[in-house]
Amino acid sequence: MSEYVVEMKDIIKTFGQVQAVKNGQFNLRKGEIHSLIGENGAGKSTMMKLLYGMYPINSGEIIIKGERMGEITPMMAIERGIGMVHQEFMLVSELTVLENIILGFEPRKGLRLDLDKARADVRKYIEEYQMDVQLDKRISQISVGEAQRVEIIKTLMRGADVIILDEPTAVLTPQEAERLFEILENLKSSGKSIVFISHKLNEVMQISDRISVMRQGQYMGTVNKSETSPLDLTKRMIGREVFLNIEKDYGKVGEKILDVQDVWVSSNKETSKIRGMSLSVRAGEIVGVAGIDGNGQSELVEAITGLRKVEKGKVIVCGKDVTNKSVKVIRGAGMAHIPEDRNRMGLDRAMSIRDNLVTVRVDEAPFSKHGILQLSAQDAYSEQMVKEFDIRPTDYHLPTSSLSGGNAQKVVVAREVSMKKQLLIASQPTRGVDIGAIEQIRNTLEKAKKEGSGVLLVSAELEEIISLSDRIIVIHEGKITGEMMASEANENNLGLLMMGGAKGGAEHA
């Protein structure tokens, strides 16, 4: 038997036309923490899902504990001691923590579930690794960090000694992340092997023994932590040292375009409820909103844009009080909006590019007259947009479902920006799009600002916030924890505020 518990060699995986993994290599030693890093879409999650048997591989070789695997199903992977904590938790929110943990491996007593035995079993793990969880709470009642511990216990209960964590810190506060790292150290010292998928270099440098890098589906090498640096890893991940730095031009700032006054907003999650938030955006500036995902960014944007009820407070757009007005009224007051989830909100994937470009103004001339669509005017406009925003393919009769992520986002940006509204709300405008499109979309935002619009930019990418914004607002659990000019901002001071300005964990940010 080789020194590796898991070996993956020359993996190729395609989804339709897309080659998600071109040349995947990975191996894992017993008792190590091995990080797998790369940008969004680099193929790192796909690699691990292949190992876990969620899709079949096209070619290549997977060896688990010396056994060459012909075909893998999740069940086979579980039987061979592989456990995976998915990015989106695989927890049933209306079941209790205990029920979730035993799901699929339930102890029984006659016909009944044997919850007493289950409880005793789970307790062992809780004590051994100090992972306190409340067994009788429903998943919907516990925090994200706790839900993650539930996921880890689930894998342990199934006898996992290889644990894969897919971007585990993306949804955690720094304190919770710190707790997670302690647990991972405990697991490691008891002999478990851990795969840590991430694109956050500081975390990777803190916790890993070895680090493998992927870029655009390609394996870019494996290094020991002691022999590398964040700079070296960045080069491997991205292929160049720094990227997408837009020449910033602190233009003349005009009057208030957006004024949010002590706004309170509901949410299904406790930490996303907005409880008293005030901010403003002026003409000719980009205001960045930084924060860990799920701290109320989405709710704030929805409240401003008329998609969510404001329970208290006021929203003023271009001098007009639009609190709890309809989206139509708010857009009429001068607002355009690039949404965070383009597939759900930004596009109708069943309809054509043209239909998607005209949606907001379908009732207005020249796109319709007396309620009758003016298709030639719509065609002319679509022709122009496809050219101006470099949307490919150029046939605007195609449904938007046939577009790549980047081109689909260009349709959204074209529709919203071409209206030249005074206020532009951009929520995660570059999420899940390729680098070329990122550059173009960022330039478009810059241009809108130069032409005198006020832009509110919400992004989970600190680098994006720092490089684009003039002013930065940091939020944490639905409250503003800090505000500064972009020139004063860096990952450290923003990171500190993103965890609510708490002291602990600052040195790791």
Place this chain on the structure above:
Amino acid sequence: MSFFSIMSKVLNLSLIYASFRAATPIIYAALCASVTQQANILNIGTEGIMLIGAFTAVTVSYFTGSWILGVLCAMLAGVVIALIMAVGHIKFGADICGIGMGINMLALAITKFLLKAIYDVNGAFSSPQIKVIPKVSIPFLDNVPVIGTLLNNWSLTEWFAIILIIVLQFFIFKTVWGLRLRAVGQFPEAAKTAGIKVNAVKYRAMAISGLIGGLAGAHLSLGYSSQFIENMTSSRGFMGVAAMYFGGANPVKASIGCLLFGFADSIGARLQAYGLPSQFVLMMPYIVTIVVLAISMAAQLRSAKRRQSSLN
């Protein structure tokens, strides 16, 4: 006659049994719909499953002279129909509302067709040779005043409905099968990663739903009445689905909803004696169903809103 004297005649002890009796077919239907709803399948075909069950029960009972065989065959027929839906929906991607309505049409058409083909009658078939589900009479209860009126001479399937509610409640919330069923319904990906065969769970839920739906039909034609009438379910299956919504697919809560419909039904029937037009009596349960459904959904929305509010 004054309003109060009418009311005192209408609202008497036997009303309780009458309500329950009117509710039992709907209770079975609601249970049939609840089982699949737990697996996130809206069983709009409940009505059709029931109707075919009702026809099968009468036919088998008529030809074999055995109500037991009638009931069993009805349940089997229910399973067959439910599995046709299941295969169409799960394997061949049929829209559940579409195929469910198709099943309902099929049930209506094929029972009508067979009524003509087998018995050469239109509309209804009854015969003294149809053996019905026996009533349970407990002699000593005859002498007990209140309980005697209330509990004696129930049909066997009326008693069984109560047992079934409890059994299903137990299975859904206390057993491995139920836990997996709920997990599949609420978050199939999670169930899949836990190693559960999601489709197998769904097929099983549909099959059980078919058993219950077939029994619902048998109860309707051999317990509740003793004949088969074209479209005799008359939307009871849909009322069951509505009750399922009302109870959030929880057997006990859904059954409480059914009792409400049964109550509306039997109150109406009594008021008819005092000049209420029969059409109003007939439409009463439907209206009550809609109103109750609307109120329960509105209440659910309200409580969600309150939970999500930032002001508390």
Place this chain on the structure above:
Amino acid sequence: MKSVKDGIVRILLTMVLALLIGAVLILAIGENPISAYRALLKGAFVGKLSLGTTLASFTPLLLTSMAFVVAAQAGAFNVGVEGEVFLGGITAAYIGYQWDFLPAPLLMIACFAGAMVVTALWAFIPAWLKAYYNVSEVCTTILMNSVALYITSYLVSGPMSAGSANPQSPPVLVKLKQFMRPSSVNVGIFLAIAVVLLVIFMLYRTSMGYKFRLVGTNPAFADFTGINSKHVFIKAMMVSGMIGGIAGTIEVLGVYGYFLNNFATGLGSNGMLAALIVKSNVVATPFMAFFLAVLKSGAMGMQQATGVPKGLVDTITAVFIIIATMETLFDFLKRRKSDETKIELKDFGVSASSANSAAAGTDGKRPADQKGGKS
């Protein structure tokens, strides 16, 4: 267009399969399927009466199927068309014999207008409950059909009774001209065709139709762009109801000349079937409505000429719809390879979007939302 050809092939295959199953049933009762089907065709087309009857039963089906389609375009599953036919009919009958102060042409218009108002309001109820309280419109419309039936039945046996043995209303004062006697086909058929053309134009060439389609495919996006999906949904249901009302009015003014108790039973559900078989495709639905009308009117001829009861035709139709809903049933005809890619692509799409929503805090994708929702 490739997809159109695929669609036609699928429908034909489905039709053949349904007729085969029907043939098995006919054999089972000891009759000859070929002569039964021949008698069916003869009963639908040969002779003035037969052809006229086919066209007469086509008229309401054309409208009711279109009513279902309009609602479906906006994402509503309107089973309530049948009730709307009843209520449209009773309103037309009431106005038709009561408002004798109006000259005939105006009275005719009043009948249609009245029916459309009543049915639009009737359809508003389930639409509003769905839009604002998430009450399944499938459930409510089914239940409301029974209510509509009993309301009309009460009216014609009580306050609006003609006093005859059959529960029916007094005769109306205006009628749509019948032109192929002795069949009951009347000029209403041209009106129905005009309505259908208008609906198609509305759906594809007006901003209202655009909004219907938008809300039907992605209501969240509609709301995002400032188009109120709830309002659009309600509007679509009301338009759907109005078309049902027109169907009822044509039946009362053109076929019977009065409101006959129970007259619309099956009209709404058959129209819905026609639409469901072709997945509410606007262009294909009228053809399917015609096909069902042929089956329906031919069934009588078949029953008379052979020993096959006409109930069989409904059975075949139901089998037809069940097979037609199974989207992927005939996928084995395509190459396996392409099939596989499709599934994988889907997986990929799911995983990509779930990654997004996970990063966004998985809000709004809580499994609790899935329950009781539209499946």
